[in-house]
Amino acid sequence: MSLQEALERRAGRVAALREACAPIFGRSKSVTLEIGCGKGHYLSSYAARFPEETCVGIDLISKRVEDGRRRAKNRNAGNAFFVKAEAMEFLEAMPAGARLEKIFIFFPDPWPKEKHHKRRLIRGEFLDYIRQFCSVGCKMYFRTDHAEYFEWAKAEIAKNSSWELSEETELPHEEVSQFQRILPVFSTLVAVAS
Numbered sequence: 084m085s086l087q088e089a090l091e092r093r094a095g096r097v098a099a100l101r102e103a104c105a106p107i108f109g110r111s112k113s114v115t116l117e118i119g120c121g122k123g124h125y126l127s128s129y130a131a132r133f134p135e136e137t138c139v140g141i142d143l144i145s146k147r148v149e150d151g152r153r154r155a156k157n158r159n160a161g162n163a164f165f166v167k168a169e170a171m172e173f174l175e176a177m178p179a180g181a182r183l184e185k186i187f188i189f190f191p192d193p194w195p196k197e198k199h200h201k202r203r204l205i206r207g208e209f210l211d212y213i214r215q216f217c218s219v220g221c222k223m224y225f226r227t228d229h230a231e232y233f234e235w236a237k238a239e240i241a242k243n244s245s246w247e248l249s250e251e252t253e254l255p256h257e258e259v260s261q262f263q264r265i266l267p268v269f270s271t272l273v274a275v276a277s
């Protein structure tokens with residue numbers, strides 16, 4: 084596939100996402116977003132506890148997104164929406180004026196080899212890009228079992244002028260995600276959009 088074709092396909096995906104997500108942002112322009120939500124264990128539980136918030140979980144894998152929808156339905160969390168989307172494409176598809184109030188990123192792929200660090204979700208380019216969609220004070224909650232990725236992410240946030248590391252390490256809600264169940268030793272950090 085040529086670069087031109089790849090860019091056209093990406094633009095097509097973003098346009099389709101924009102259309103698919105219009106009803107979500109029609110409900111509220113301020114959303115709580117979980118990136119890499121897996122099977123929706125956390126977000127469906129969070130949304131059931133905070134019914135006043137509009138919660139969106141995104142993941143690359145269709146089956147996981149379907150599981151998230153099923154979990155939200157079982158919990159009567161009509162304020163939880165699960166969408167198959169890549170993170171940067173989802174952000175690009177957000178309508179003008181839409182804002183992220185909270186961001187959850189739990190147990191993202193650590194890409195342990197140094198040559199793959201550029202694939203890590205939490206990195207300077209991502210922090211700068213997502214900040215454009217955040218209200219001041221938006222909190223990003225990051226949890227991983229991977230000690231080296233944790234320290235790396237902390238350093239990336241510390242050197243980024245758009246985000247501040249908080250002393251806080253608590254989540255607003257606890258629910259064991261699929262990966263947390265198998266990786267019970269982990270660290271959590273909170274970054275605040277400044």
Ligand SMILES: C[S@@+](CC[C@H](N)C(=O)[O-])C[C@H]1O[C@@H](n2cnc3c(N)ncnc32)[C@H](O)[C@@H]1O
Binds near residue numbers: 118121171189263
């Ligand atoms: C290791 S799993 C963790 C799932 C869940 N957060 C948990 O704690 O059980 C990472 C998830 O992130 C998704 N993912 C990876 N990169 C992504 C991206 N750029 N945008 C959206 N989802 C992504 C993967 O498909 C996978 O389901």
